[in-house]
Every structure is written in structure tokens, then in C-alpha cells.
Amino acid sequence: MRVADQRLVPDWLSNPDVMLLRDIATAVLQLAAVDGLDAFTLPYPAGAQRALDALVLRCLCNGARPPSGVPEMMRWARHRPLGSWPLDGLPLGLFEAGDRLVDEHSGQPAQLCHELAVRSHGDSTGRQYDRLVIDEAFRACRDAAAPESYTAFRRLLVEQPVLTAYDWTDISTDLFLDPVRHVIEEIYAPVPPHFRRDGAYLCCRRCLILLHPVDDTGWWCERDQCRSLGAAPHGRELVAADVGEPRQLRKPLRQFVTGPGRAEVALESALRALGLTVEMWPAFDAYDLRITFPDGHVWAVDVKDWAHPAFLGRAAAPVRPEPPYDEACWVVPRFRVRARRDYLDVYAEERPAQAGGLRLLTDDRLIRASRLRLAGERGPSASIAPQSPPGTPDAPPEGPHDDGANDA
Structure with missing residues (x-):
């Protein structure tokens, strides 16, 4: 019982x-x-x-x-x-x-x-490896006084998790990546043969990572969000005889950096389309997105893509204060809340008091709040700051289970 x-x-x-x-x-x-x-x-x-x-x-x-x-x-x-x-x-x-x-x-x-x-x-071994890589890239770029190199490195991991021989040649001549060249050579590994079918590899068009062959004809994407949208769409086909043996990011980096990074760059694109100024991974990754409105008001956002809201709640902590901002929050992809309707409530229940009431919003709700603030709204719906006393569950105006699914 x-x-x-x-x-x-x-x-x-x-x-x-x-x-x-x-x-x-x-x-x-x-x-x-x-x-x-x-x-x-x-x-x-x-x-x-x-x-x-x-x-x-x-x-x-x-x-x-x-x-x-x-x-x-x-x-x-x-x-x-x-x-x-x-x-x-x-x-x-x-x-x-x-x-x-x-x-x-x-x-x-x-x-x-x-x-x-x-x-x-x-920390699991994989998670330790992820942090070691990011910390080493941070150190190398800081020592070179090159924050733009760190940003280029992070974008590489998000936008090019798979590299052909031709891709490898291109990035080897990218001057922005010079401070982290030694890191890149370590983190891209030859692709194991079980990813190959009939002499070719297949990338997911949504995630850009390699798909896993399953059964005789099927393909499986390792990203939860991609699978939630249905069958993985076929992207680049890499025929080994034509492009050589590709390299891919090691699994911990695909899991903990590329996956969440896809959500980060998707937000960047949507917010820029609204006319907002967006800086990615500012001050060597103090947080993920720094969003500046025309009146100078600044939002700081960290994107988290966790399957279980209770673990995410336990991990909640204030967003780092530099570079300075006016409001801050964490953001989770909307599909997580659609898959588990109590996701935001569980997060808020498990969030420790020292997190200062840090809010968790879905990505589309953040975009909706951005639109409202741009339109001149100054109420709770156009804010990302805590809407309830620290340590208590948030009660957003749209209702406790609204994930913004109906927003455009």
C-alpha cells in the first residue's frame, strides 16, 4: 500500500x-x-x-x-x-x-x-564532463579577453553538433574560435557505427543531431522535445563515401548543452523578430539571454529543459546579478507543461526560499509578455518578476495551469 x-x-x-x-x-x-x-x-x-x-x-x-x-x-x-x-x-x-x-x-x-x-x-560523470568543457572554454576565452569567442563557441555547440570533414575545415579557419581550438578538438568524436544505415548517417532537421536507426527503416531522435512533435523530420543525409566519417559532440554535451541551446536560440530568434535587442550568454554565460526593451528596461532569462519539474524546482536559484537587469526568470519549453499539466505548480512547490520566488515561464508565455510590454502594458501579464511572495506557488493571471498554448 x-x-x-x-x-x-x-x-x-x-x-x-x-x-x-x-x-x-x-x-x-x-x-x-x-x-x-x-x-x-x-x-x-x-x-x-x-x-x-x-x-x-x-x-x-x-x-x-x-x-x-x-x-x-x-x-x-x-x-x-x-x-x-x-x-x-x-x-x-x-x-x-x-x-x-x-x-x-x-x-x-x-x-x-x-x-x-x-x-x-x-553530478554524474556525464554532467561533470559537461561542466568541465564549459569551464575550460570560459577560462580560455576569459584569458584571451574574448567574450565574443565564448559566444561563438556556445553557438557552435548548438548549431553544429555534427561536423563533416568540410565543416571541420570551415571551423578550423574561424578566428573567433582560436582560443577554444583545443577544446573543440576534444569534444567532437568520431560517430559510432551503430548510427549508420546503408553507408549513411541522417540528421534530424529540427535538432540537427544524428538520428538513431531503429528497426529496419525507422529513425529515433534522442531529444524529448523533438519526439513530442511527432516523427523526426529527416535533415542532412551524410553519405560516408562522399563526406568521410563525420564527428559529433559527445553525448553529455548533446544532452546538456545542445538540447537546451536549441530552445535558447529559438527564443532569440522570436524576440529579435519583435524588434528587441537580445544578447546571448552575456558576460561569459552569466545567464542565457539578456533582453533589452526600447525604453532600456532589461530582462534576464535562463532557459531550462528538464523532464522532471521537482528536480528543476530543487535546483532553482537567483539569476546572477551581472550584467545588471530589471527583472529575471527561468523559462521552460512549452511542451514540458503540455506533457505534464502540473509542471509549473510542482516547480513552485519545490523551489527553495533562497530562490527569491524565481518564476518559471513557458517560452511562448515569455514571448507573449514581451509583446504586451512592447504594446505599453505595465501590469503583471507584461512582467516576468515574481508575482507572489517568495516561497509560495505562483498564481499567474491566466490561471494556474495556463501554459500559453493558445498564444500566437
């Missing part, structure tokens, strides 16, 4: 069943990094065996049949929604009905799996 009807208890991160799932999520990522999730070889990583042992014990205590081994535990991760696992102590409402650790169709770790592992152990 599950715990009493409570959504997210204050100490849910310390809940034993949540901690167990976090260990299993970490094991999934370890196995994916070593063998891929469709090929298990002995000995298993020690973390995977420990996670299995703990899951077996929990199942036996709950009178449920446990998985017979690591392969079956991985089948659970792929085919069983988390809410159906025999873990009676999971807080109600923490996971959605379809939440899985592994994507059922592709067999690749889901973004939720990455977030569980990252949040549980401070």
Missing part, C-alpha cells in the same frame, strides 16, 4: 525508494556507457550489481517477484513505467504514468534517467 495521499513530501529526495531508483538510474547510464543497453557482458559495473541487490531485497520485503538479474532489471527500466514498480514507498504524484528510465522504442536512457542520476549523486 502506498503512503498517504501526499504529492511530494518535504524530504522526498531522501525517500528510500526514490534513492533506490536514483541508484538504478545511475546503473543504467553506467551500462549504456560501457556496453550499450542491448548487450550485457560480465562483470557488470559494481554500481549495477549493488542496485540490483537493493531492488531484489526491496521486492522480497514487499512480497513481489524480483528481477532475476541485471538484464531483467534493465528490461524493467525499459518496459515498466516507474509507477508500476513494486516500490510501495514512492511518494504519490512524483512520477507520471508513462515515466520510464529507458525509452521503450529506442532502448536509449531517457532524459528523466539522466536527471535522476545527476540529482542523486551531485
